[in-house]
Amino acid sequence: MNHIDYYFTVLSPWAFFGGKRFAQIADKHGVSVTFKPVDIGQLFTRTGGQLPKDRHPSRMEYRMQELKRWSKALDMPINLTPAHWPTNGAPASYAIIAAQSAGTGDVGVLVDALMRSIWMDEKDIAEDAVIKACLSEAGFDPSLADSGLLMGAETYARNTDDAVNAGVFGSPFYVCDDGEKFWGQDRLDLLDVHLADKD
16 A cells, blocks of 8 residues: 655645645545644744745735635635634644544544634634544544643654655645655645556
């Protein structure tokens, strides 16, 4: 079975745009996926990138245009200026890590629910109640939000190290087990073709 390491931040609108399509592609090709949430601030710093708040206004203007275009193209309405963004993505990332380890629900659904909370529902995913509601929606025990915090923190840091070592520099980023890498939800069609060639 082919495998993909999926690197992302829960704060990324681009990962939100690509989440369900990526799940469909992985399912279509029978690909296993390891969800690897990362500290995007650390990742940017270590790979020459910048957080949105530090980017030149022209880059941010173009980013906003692209968000509008992709929202329309994918028929995924989002709030372009969500009330709780940016926020602390670590607690939600720890919950994803704990859920993946527990293996009792659907991690993809959990990730989508967390991102939808930011980009559509105006909720703060740093809040325990929001995280627990998302865990329940995805078929996990909501108490996972309270357990494994140390393991979550260690894995979160390790995921970020793994990302740097794998040549990852943004979100979403898909690293295939044959070394092929795809950056951005706008490369999912190319990932689909690549996986089809391996079927």
